[in-house]
Amino acid sequence: MSYRIPLSSVSLSQLEAQHAQDAISSGWISGSGNYVTHFEEQLTHRLNRTHAIATTNGTAALELALLGLGIATGDEVIIPALTFAAVASAVIAVGATPVFADVTEESWTLDPDAVRSLITPRSKAIIAVDLIGHPCNYDLLLQCGLPIIEDAAEAHGALYRGQTVGQFGVISVFSFHANKAITTGEGGCVATDDQALAERMRLIANHGMHASQPYWHTMAGKNYRMTNVTAAIGCAQLQRWDELIAARNAVAATYRTAFDFNARNRQIQDRPTASWATPSCWLQCITVEQAHGVVDQGRRNGIDMRTIWAPLHQQPAFRDYQHGPCLVSERISAKAILLPTWSYMPAPLIHEVVATVLQATDLLAQEISARRHLL
Numbered sequence: 001m002s003y004r005i006p007l008s009s010v011s012l013s014q015l016e017a018q019h020a021q022d023a024i025s026s027g028w029i030s031g032s033g034n035y036v037t038h039f040e041e042q043l044t045h046r047l048n049r050t051h052a053i054a055t056t057n058g059t060a061a062l063e064l065a066l067l068g069l070g071i072a073t074g075d076e077v078i079i080p081a082l083t084f085a086a087v088a089s090a091v092i093a094v095g096a097t098p099v100f101a102d103v104t105e106e107s108w109t110l111d112p113d114a115v116r117s118l119i120t121p122r123s124k125a126i127i128a129v130d131l132i133g134h135p136c137n138y139d140l141l142l143q144c145g146l147p148i149i150e151d152a153a154e155a156h157g158a159l160y161r162g163q164t165v166g167q168f169g170v171i172s173v174f175s176f177h178a179n180k181a182i183t184t185g186e187g188g189c190v191a192t193d194d195q196a197l198a199e200r201m202r203l204i205a206n207h208g209m210h211a212s213q214p215y216w217h218t219m220a221g222k223n224y225r226m227t228n229v230t231a232a233i234g235c236a237q238l239q240r241w242d243e244l245i246a247a248r249n250a251v252a253a254t255y256r257t258a259f260d261f262n263a264r265n266r267q268i269q270d271r272p273t274a275s276w277a278t279p280s281c282w283l284q285c286i287t288v289e290q291a292h293g294v295v296d297q298g299r300r301n302g303i304d305m306r307t308i309w310a311p312l313h314q315q316p317a318f319r320d321y322q323h324g325p326c327l328v329s330e331r332i333s334a335k336a337i338l339l340p341t342w343s344y345m346p347a348p349l350i351h352e353v354v355a356t357v358l359q360a361t362d363l364l365a366q367e368i369s370a371r372r373h374l375l
């Protein structure tokens with residue numbers, strides 16, 4: 001079903017079109033070429049890293065990070081219960097076992113105490129997700145003593161204590177899916193400062209094939225390469241990074257003003273921000289009572305808003321895996337809504353979304369109090 005106001009939309013300019021056309025004209029359209037090289041170089045500058053490897057998508061990047069760290073069958077990887085499912089699926093894809101830890105109320109990201117309580121001799125890594133534009137508490141997570149894979153797929157441009165996300169895990173991962181803040185359509189990357197890790201990941205991503213000896217394979221690899229056409233679009237998006245992130249954050253600011261979170265004593269609140277974080281908008285996220293009712297109403301009105309993910313440990317695909325108590329994840333999941341958001345989303349559409357949410361919450365509140373009076 002298509003909505004009058006979609007959940008997200010892309011901002012593509014002449015620059016993306018020109019670069020893509022140039023890649024096509026060059027004949028270099030598969031997983032190597034100047035644009036791939038340039039895209040990776042530009043990523044290292046943007047993320048303050050020494051190595052970056054472009055991948056087919058963010059999920060492949062997560063798998064590549066796990067394989068790079070040598071994680072395999074019998075190993076456990078601690079991940080948040082509250083996140084997009086690809087994080088758990090990637091762990092399972094490499095044969096390892098996801099273990100779900102709770103998040104904190106203040107940040108909605110991994111709770112370092114919860115992580116510590118789930119560490120066993122089989123624990124090999126943590127995947128720290130910078131959830132909905134908000135960085136994790138890296139100082140505390142690093143003290144847990146396990147290698148951290150930072151999943152910054154939803155947090156392009158966010159800062160942890162003033163420093164850009166994507167440089168805190170031993171490996172960081174991004175997605176460039178069309179609904180992310182910077183996009184190549186489908187795409188992703190891993191980044192690291194560890195040269196040996198970078199070489200190993202590049203080898204895995206490229207069929208395990210020796211860099212200068214074609215068809216000589218030193219390991220059984222994968223093909224996770226981003227195409228040159230995709231990277232060409234990515235180069236344009238990286239050139240426009242500051243502009244696109246600012247435009248997205250401007251949409252979040254318009255939402256904040258329109259909802260008037262602080263002034264009104266409404267049941268509607270913004271996603272919280274922890275003291276260490278300078279978030280960057282991915283999708284505007286709010287919490288409301290009756291989240292499902294509000295979303296149903298919005299969708300009936302042609303607005304593609306969504307309740308946030310159900311906690312992973314409660315979903316059919318992941319129910320059989322271990323988890324700690326995840327009460328905070330469950331509470332957030334029951335009240336959080338993702339609203340339509342994209343760079344340059346027109347203000348009238350933002351105001352229409354806000355009006356619809358306000359109307360739906362008032363209506364549902366009235367229904368509840370009417371029912372109370374009947375009792």
Ligand SMILES: *Cc1c(COP(=O)(O)O)cnc(C)c1O
Pocket residue numbers: 057058059060083084086087129151153154175176177186187188
């Ligand atoms: C989008 C997303 C991914 C997956 O990225 P794809 O490019 O869609 O494969 C992984 N982790 C998180 C947190 C995401 O939001």
